Amino acid sequence: MSDLQQKRFNVREIREEFPALRQQIYGKNLIYFDNGATSQKPKLVLDAINLFYSKENANIHRGVHFMSQKATTEYEAARQRIQQYIGARKSEEIIFTKGTTDSINLVAYSFGQLLSAGDEILISAMEHHSNIVPWQMLCERQGCVLKVAPINQRGELIMEEFDRLLSKKTKLVSITHISNTLGTVNPVKEIIDKAHAVGAKVLIDGAQSIQHMHINVKELNCDFYAFSSHKVFGPTGIGVLYGKEELLDRMPPYQGGGDMISRVTFERTTYNELPFKFEAGTPHIAGGICLGKAFEFLSSIDMEAAEKHERELAKYAEDMLDTFEGLQIIGEAKNKTSVVSFAVKGIHPFDIGTLLDKQGIAVRTGHHCTQPLMDFYQIPGTVRASFAFYNTKEEIDTFVAAVERSLSMLK
């Protein structure tokens, strides 16, 4: 079969693959709009988890026995599948981590070791705490300087300000591809090209992008790309750091232990080659294998059609919510996707979230681990509905009616 024949997009068929979507909460059909926090899992992944622990469980990379060899082969096959999916040159460039946060911390620690006092890290004002705090810690350790590119009221990066902050002193730009709170899609290609022009490396926080659009790290030419398995239909507890080989080779190991060494003596230890240099200890084997399955599932989906569907959902929801008195959509970037965040004058987001929950609707309320962004908008938090390609317009109709009912109770 050609790729074109393989890739399909039919929401009804896709929903069939997700058992978690077919349940009732407080007697109501579940509407799951908290995909920005974590996605539900397809049968392919669920079955693989069950199969691994039922029949295939063994430690990898060390055993000579059949099961260990098989688990090793599958784990490494998952790495290759991810490599191919995101267009990395080599599977050695795919490092398994605990998730996006762990990936960013790995870079902050290890790439950070190559930096000196006065070197600058440039982030944006819309970053998740996990793309702020590791850099603050690095700055404290190494005397580096953290710069923050501001955003406008629509929630878009102000590129003139970004350009002004970018200089020869900038050693790394670390920026989110898509804002988890606003849905803003950042112009990462432009950012990467500009950063490279001054000799800076670029880390793309892909926690909110890989599940929504086609990603090719070679085309983007980013130096690092980080994401979490659980937001891309895989298990929790595992994620990926993509890094360019020449860069990863130059970076010292992050953690010491088994698997990451070549030879250990009490006098001197030599480190293993990539990717194992960065994977100390027994990894999340089932997680890695099942993340591979999540990408197998994704490979069957026409991501362009999925992205279009998700953008339509967000637009549809926004247009209806926008008519409610006192309701303000937070994040109105021209290029945004699949996230609708809102605040209502005089009503706490926690109250709206609690009432939506009782109507069977899962949303996220609060600051979404982006407190500086809440300070910028001067609000305590938002209600965030975040969509995946398995969500439907009918669900949004129910959601909007539920928001209306909640607001009428709270006013």
Added chain:
Amino acid sequence: MNLAEKQEEIIQEFEIFDDWMEKYEYIIDLGKDLPKIDEDKKTEDRLIEGCQSRVWLDAHFSEGNMHFTADSDAIITKGIIGLLIRVLDNESPETVAKADLFFIEKIGLQEHLSPTRANGLLGMVKRLKLEAIKHISAAS
């Protein structure tokens, strides 16, 4: 009415509700009716910071009993505060310190006092009891 009787009364009040939304409608009304804490009393030392909503608690002791007023920026949290104060206000420090708040689970609101809920209510109950314990130890 003793502590258990006050709680039984609340449980009975909640029995008439058929569904969750009716229950929450009532809690919201309680929140709207709760006497507001004076703005000048919304100080840092009275604040119990939840991850999402915030609670202010003012406690004082007079005529042998504890007296509480509280407020929150979220109305549902405020409604539940109203229930907690109805039970614990005007009780002796010993009663407050030892109070078993069984009504919360009976009316199905235990999630609001779970450590994961992050609305400041669990912190508020701890603070209520701590204030009572302070008076017990000061008196002894």
